[in-house]
Amino acid sequence: MNIALRRAAYAILTAFVVLAVSVTYIQVIAGPDLRDDPRNPRVAAWRTGRQRAPIVSAEGQILALSTPSPDDPKLYERAYPEGGLYAHTVGFSSVLYGSQGIERTHATDLVSNRDATISGVLHGLLGGDTRPRGVRLTLQHTLQTVAAAALGQQRGSIVALDPTTGAILAMVTFPTFDPNDLVGANAFAAGEALENDPDEPLRNRAIDQTYPPGSIFKVVTTTSGLDTGLVNASSEFPDPVALALVGTDSTIRNSNARVCHDGVSVTLEHAFIKSCNTVFAQLGIDLGGDQLGRTSAAFGFNTAVPFDFDVLTSFFPRQGTIQNDPAATAQSAIGQRDVQATPLLMALVAGAVANNGTVMVPYLVEEVFTSDGVIESDAEPTIWRRALSPASAAVLSDLMEQVVISGTGRGATVPGVRIAGKTGTSEIAGEAPHAWFIGFGPVGAKPGEPRIAIAVIVESGGDFGESATGGTVAAPIAQQVLAAFFGI
Amino acid sequence: MTRRAEAGLIVAAALIASVGVAIVEFTRGNWLNAQVALTFLAFVASFGGVHLAVIRWAPGASSLLLPTATFLTAVGFIEIYRIDSEAAALQRWSLLVAAATASMVLWLLRRTGVAVFRRYRYVILAIGVAFLLLPLLPNSWIIHGATVNGSRLWVRLDIPGTLRVLSFQPGEIAKILITIFLASYLAERAEAMSVVSRKIGPFKVPEPRHLGPVIIAGAAASLVLIYQRDLGASLLLFGVFIGMLYIATGRSFYVITGAVLAVFGGIGAYATFDHVARRIEAWLDPFSHITDAGYQTVQGLFAMGSGALTGSGIGLGRPDLIPAVTTDFIFAAIAEEMGLAGSLAVLAGFSLLIAAGFGIAIRSRDRFRKYLASGLTIVISLQAIIILGGVLRLLPITGLTLPFMSYGGSSLLANMVIVTLLLRVSHEERL
Numbered sequence: 001m002n003i004a005l006r007r008a009a010y011a012i013l014t015a016f017v018v019l020a021v022s023v024t025y026i027q028v029i030a031g032p033d034l035r036d037d038p039r040n041p042r043v044a045a046w047r048t049g050r051q052r053a054p055i056v057s058a059e060g061q062i063l064a065l066s067t068p069s070p071d072d073p074k075l076y077e078r079a080y081p082e083g084g085l086y087a088h089t090v091g092f093s094s095v096l097y098g099s100q101g102i103e104r105t106h107a108t109d110l111v112s113n114r115d116a117t118i119s120g121v122l123h124g125l126l127g128g129d130t131r132p133r134g135v136r137l138t139l140q141h142t143l144q145t146v147a148a149a150a151l152g153q154q155r156g157s158i159v160a161l162d163p164t165t166g167a168i169l170a171m172v173t174f175p176t177f178d179p180n181d182l183v184g185a186n187a188f189a190a191g192e193a194l195e196n197d198p199d200e201p202l203r204n205r206a207i208d209q210t211y212p213p214g215s216i217f218k219v220v221t222t223t224s225g226l227d228t229g230l231v232n233a234s235s236e237f238p239d240p241v242a243l244a245l246v247g248t249d250s251t252i253r254n255s256n257a258r259v260c261h262d263g264v265s266v267t268l269e270h271a272f273i274k275s276c277n278t279v280f281a282q283l284g285i286d287l288g289g290d291q292l293g294r295t296s297a298a299f300g301f302n303t304a305v306p307f308d309f310d311v312l313t314s315f316f317p318r319q320g321t322i323q324n325d326p327a328a329t330a331q332s333a334i335g336q337r338d339v340q341a342t343p344l345l346m347a348l349v350a351g352a353v354a355n356n357g358t359v360m361v362p363y364l365v366e367e368v369f370t371s372d373g374v375i376e377s378d379a380e381p382t383i384w385r386r387a388l389s390p391a392s393a394a395v396l397s398d399l400m401e402q403v404v405i406s407g408t409g410r411g412a413t414v415p416g417v418r419i420a421g422k423t424g425t426s427e428i429a430g431e432a433p434h435a436w437f438i439g440f441g442p443v444g445a446k447p448g449e450p451r452i453a454i455a456v457i458v459e460s461g462g463d464f465g466e467s468a469t470g471g472t473v474a475a476p477i478a479q480q481v482l483a484a485f486f487g488i
Numbered sequence: 489m490t491r492r493a494e495a496g497l498i499v500a501a502a503l504i505a506s507v508g509v510a511i512v513e514f515t516r517g518n519w520l521n522a523q524v525a526l527t528f529l530a531f532v533a534s535f536g537g538v539h540l541a542v543i544r545w546a547p548g549a550s551s552l553l554l555p556t557a558t559f560l561t562a563v564g565f566i567e568i569y570r571i572d573s574e575a576a577a578l579q580r581w582s583l584l585v586a587a588a589t590a591s592m593v594l595w596l597l598r599r600t601g602v603a604v605f606r607r608y609r610y611v612i613l614a615i616g617v618a619f620l621l622l623p624l625l626p627n628s629w630i631i632h633g634a635t636v637n638g639s640r641l642w643v644r645l646d647i648p649g650t651l652r653v654l655s656f657q658p659g660e661i662a663k664i665l666i667t668i669f670l671a672s673y674l675a676e677r678a679e680a681m682s683v684v685s686r687k688i689g690p691f692k693v694p695e696p697r698h699l700g701p702v703i704i705a706g707a708a709a710s711l712v713l714i715y716q717r718d719l720g721a722s723l724l725l726f727g728v729f730i731g732m733l734y735i736a737t738g739r740s741f742y743v744i745t746g747a748v749l750a751v752f753g754g755i756g757a758y759a760t761f762d763h764v765a766r767r768i769e770a771w772l773d774p775f776s777h778i779t780d781a782g783y784q785t786v787q788g789l790f791a792m793g794s795g796a797l798t799g800s801g802i803g804l805g806r807p808d809l810i811p812a813v814t815t816d817f818i819f820a821a822i823a824e825e826m827g828l829a830g831s832l833a834v835l836a837g838f839s840l841l842i843a844a845g846f847g848i849a850i851r852s853r854d855r856f857r858k859y860l861a862s863g864l865t866i867v868i869s870l871q872a873i874i875i876l877g878g879v880l881r882l883l884p885i886t887g888l889t890l891p892f893m894s895y896g897g898s899s900l901l902a903n904m905v906i907v908t909l910l911l912r913v914s915h916e917e918r919l
Binding site for chain 2: 003004015019020022023030035
């Protein structure tokens with residue numbers, strides 16, 4: 001009789017052990033997920049209702065701040081004084097939509113980590129600093145403002161960076177949105193409207209969208225020719241009206257459907273300045289698809305770009321896929337067909353030429369500072385990869401400067417500053433072309449002299465539509481940003 | 489443990505309750521006020537009163553039960569006060585009534601002991617079943633049933649000439665009466681019921697006529713389920729029947745048959761009743777039913793997950809976001825505001841109470857007292873396991889109160905009486 005009684009008692013006490021294990025699982029192991037679940041209404045009070053430290057621009061312009069809520073003195077409201085200008089970089093911290101941007105990646109710095117998690121408790125017990133910390137970005141408010149104004153109401157993106165460090169100086173995308181709408185009273189309706197907008201205002205086109213690079217890719221093709229020793233700036237190429245592509249009926253023509261120079265022969269330099277497709281298609285065929293692929297990879301194509309946010313990977317056809325297809329190789333060599341690049345990567349390509357062939361890891365956060373202004377951690381520029389040899393970089397630098405002096409990139413001229421650049425007009429079947437410009441300045445900078453590399457893309461020709469080219473649409477936008485950077 | 493230590497621990501638990509109330513007041517921007525003192529007084533008066541009644545009428549009783557019950561009541565009370573201070577004021581009155589009733593039970597049994605129940609076994613059964621059916625009284629009577637949240641568990645007395653209503657859940661008392669009946673019935677019949685006449689496969693099967701009680705248990709549970717739409721009470725009643733049958737006969741046959749019946753009953757209920765089907769679907773995947781049937785479960789999980797190790801602090805969480813938080817989901821509120829530390833303390837408290845209850849049963853020489861003690865302990869255990877399992881998503885959610893901790897006078901009174909009966913049984917075994 002007592003045997004059955006004992007068994008029943010053990011069974012019931014075992015059930016309590018199961019309950020204890022279960023509650024431990026829910027509170028400790030699944031706890032962080034449950035706590036941060038966007039459907040958990042506490043997220044409202046904790047994540048957005050708690051005071052968050054400010055996010056500021058490089059100059060200290062306040063981009064995000066917390067103010068006490070008028071309804072509840074214990075809660076805070078997050079505000080973004082610059083509205084849509086930093087929507088995709090600063091991001092937002094919303095009850096309904098969670099957080100994005102720096103608000104998300106630096107949430108543990110921005111919010112006091114004196115909380116009830118195991119790590120939070122241990123951190124505090126071990127004497128760690130649990131105060132919230134502010135974030136200073138690398139973005140320059142003046143440059144960001146000029147860039148956004150220059151792009152205006154045209155869909156597209158601008159990325160400007162310091163080629164010697166990788167610090168992002170401006171990152172603009174249009175269309176944009178006002179993050180204040182997503183934290184305010186009508187957040188739900190505002191969010192729905194943004195998600196359903198066909199122009200995708202929530203997308204950061206600088207890193208989360210790829211485009212065919214078109215002629216700006218000729219910087220990569222030229223690098224391939226120079227680094228392999230196959231050509232130099234004065235190498236001669238045939239100058240046909242159209243380059244027949246072996247094995248197909250199609251041809252490659254120059255954008256004005258004429259010869260590049262005199263119809264007989266043309267130098268690489270002249271072809272680069274005039275952006276002649278026939279010459280670079282031929283150079284691509286001579287190099288072969290695999291060699292172009294290796295050079296692209298050196299610039300960071302087909303590789304995840306290390307950055308504060310996820311960057312869409314830029315694409316060049318894989319080894320072996322176009323090696324035996326001269327037509328595909330020719331089109332790829334002028335940045336068409338399947339080649340795809342993000343504006344950020346193309347800014348890094350320009351930066352590689354500016355920085356003697358070295359690509360730095362791009363970054364957006366200059367420093368994290370405590371409430372009393374002590375800098376807790378600051379950015380340490382690191383090399384990402386070597387894209388081309390210093391000698392090739394010097395040749396390309398010269399070629400790109402000639403583009404701005406006398407070629408397709410004249411629109412980017414900044415008086416008194418040696419600017420280098422390359423334009424691109426990438427064709428899309430059935431649509432107006434995308435207008436590109438990549439460039440940098442000053443050419444031949446002395447050590448310590450401020451430098452900037454830039455990529456500009458205007459989707460579907462922007463305000464110019466079908467008649468748009470990189471030279472007419474994108475170069476003048478880059479010019480405004482460059483001029484602002486050099487204070488002219 | 490001595491009576492003196494028991495008194496000390498009761499005062500300590502009363503202090504926990506009043507300090508908790510002080511913390512809640514502090515988070516509201518108030519300083520010490522009358523609520524803190526009233527809470528301390530109510531706890532000392534009620535549990536201290538029962539303690540004195542034990543000294544007077546059951547001096548040999550175990551001293552483990554009362555301090556543990558005081559502790560559980562105190563922790564629950566803090567959360568009730570934090571969520572709904574007006575309800576907590578009512579709960580203080582309920583506590584005094586429950587303690588007075590418990591002391592009265594000790595006084596009534598002072599000479600006869602629990603053996604008196606055996607004599608009136610069938611009267612007790614009749615009252616128990618009547619109590620169980622009381623909520624079915626038509627709404628037009630002065631004493632009438634009432635449907636709350638889809639379950640018909642309440643009886644209300646409209647006090648003539650006023651708008652005041654006295655509400656009571658007779659099912660809480662019925663479960664005690666039915667347990668007393670079962671203990672006494674089994675004390676006489678168990679031996680016959682454990683006689684094994686044949687085997688089916690590996691199972692030893694008793695005489696077919698002894699299957700009667702199991703079938704009655706199943707039928708009673710289904711009646712409760714069908715007419716009162718109360719999944720929790722039905723499961724509790726059935727579990728107590730089966731548990732006591734097993735303890736009395738030592739035949740796992742009853743447990744296996746019971747489990748099979750419960751599974752088929754569950755499947756049948758799932759197929760037949762919409763409200764059961766919705767609950768089971770919300771149990772299996774609460775997050776995809778987050779807007780309706782799974783809402784309460786998910787809010788409970790969010791609350792507990794947000795509590796982490798040490799909790800948000802009393803008064804600083806948002807347990808008010810959970811529906812029915814002071815009754816069904818009081819545990820989730822404790823887990824959120826007092827963290828894993830608080831929730832494990834509560835589970836430890838229940839384990840201690842239950843281990844003490846089973847200890848009394850194991851040490852009992854008298855068959856009836858042994859069954860009574862184990863039956864009452866199973867009532868508290870199963871009720872806690874069913875509702876905690878629901879909150880922790882190990883079981884579908886059912887509307888049961890967590891003994892001693894949930895808001896509700898009937899539940900508090902019933903559980904106080906259960907502890908009193910256990911105290912009386914342990915006293916009689918020491919005589």
